[in-house]
Amino acid sequence: MSEPPLFRADWVVIIVWIALLTFGWFSICGASHEIGDTNFFAWEARTGKQLVWIACSFGLGFFLLMFDDRYFDSVADVVYWLMMFILLITPFIAKDIKGSRSWISFGAMNLQPAEFAKCATALAVAKLINQYGFSLNKMVNFIKAAAMILLPMVLIILQKETGSALVYCAFFLMFYREGMPGCFLFTAVAAIAYFVVGIRYSEEIVPYTHTSIGEFVVLLMILFFTFGMLRIYCPKFNKSWKLLFWGLGTTLFAFLFSRFVA
Incomplete structure (x- = not known):
């Protein structure tokens, strides 16, 4: 009898993720702290709002771990191209916030599709790399993988959100770990x-x-x-x-x- 998906998860990655969340929250505490203000858990404070999103991410992460990994393989391409379409139309429907058209308003809540596109890109790239016989040493495979990353980067730059686009460069570090020639990274x-x-x-x-x-x-x-x-x-x-x-x-x-x- 196979183990539930939750027990087959990579717990080292999960622990690293929790550590990054913790360090990130403490960094926000230090950056937004004012003298005399010690209530970091207040909803009005930036740190309090961040805690709510952290709690939501724990709940969503636990929910996703209950799925079989084959389910993500089946929806990876659909989710990726859906997010690319949303990124494409975002500059036309998003409101201008400090010169950037990357935020879509839903009533009192604003969402940035570029952040969700990171997950979609990671899923699509993971599915591509997981194919039998795939090797980044083959130029055709490398071009396919690089195109999957460069497409959302270009669409996000068109939204005048260069900072979010640069985050996608981290994928090339993963490519290097998976066999990409070091000359590209250098x-x-x-x-x-x-x-x-x-x-x-x-x-x-x-x-x-x-x-x-x-x-x-x-x-x-x-x-x-x-x-x-x-x-x-x-x-x-x-x-x-x-x-x-x-x-x-x-x-x-x-x-x-x-x-x-x-």
């Missing part, structure tokens, strides 16, 4: 580093030139990162040192030209 991290360094030092100029320090450093980072990726992921490519040499040589020539000629 390229994404490198792009973030380029952006941060370029913006941070965009106002400072390299002495005796017209080039910003940010642009110059980003160029060097691209050269060295590309060289490192070639050495790691293409070890049989024996011209990586030549590419680095010519890249640095060209950069030095351009710097000297900007210094003494331009």
Whole structure:
């Protein structure tokens, strides 16, 4: 006789989830606390409202654990595409809140479809990855999985809710754990580093030139990162040192030209 679905649940994941909920609630307590206000459980307080949603999530989670996991496989695609449709029409029916059209009003309650779309996307991706013979090392499979994540990201960005869209990037960490080549993850991290360094030092100029320090450093980072990726992921490519040499040589020539000629 098979065990009930509740007993077959991954309790390590559930404990981690409870810990994250607890830490998140304490963070809200610290962020919204005012001197002299010690009633964190009041309904009028942000922390009290958050506790209500936490209690609702416990009830809903317990209810969902009673279902057989095959049920979620059968509805994953339907739920995913239904949420994509809702995300598509949200900018046209949502009211403008601080420049963002991502909240749908139901009387006194506002709901953000982007949050529900995260669950739908997780279900659809889980079903895809769980298919027999699926491997992220195959380009076709990787494109399918990436498209499932990029579609809701684009639809949410159209709602001018970039913060919620960036959360979907966490799926790529899961892809890396499931066998995605590390070069994709490294390229994404490198792009973030380029952006941060370029913006941070965009106002400072390299002495005796017209080039910003940010642009110059980003160029060097691209050269060295590309060289490192070639050495790691293409070890049989024996011209990586030549590419680095010519890249640095060209950069030095351009710097000297900007210094003494331009």
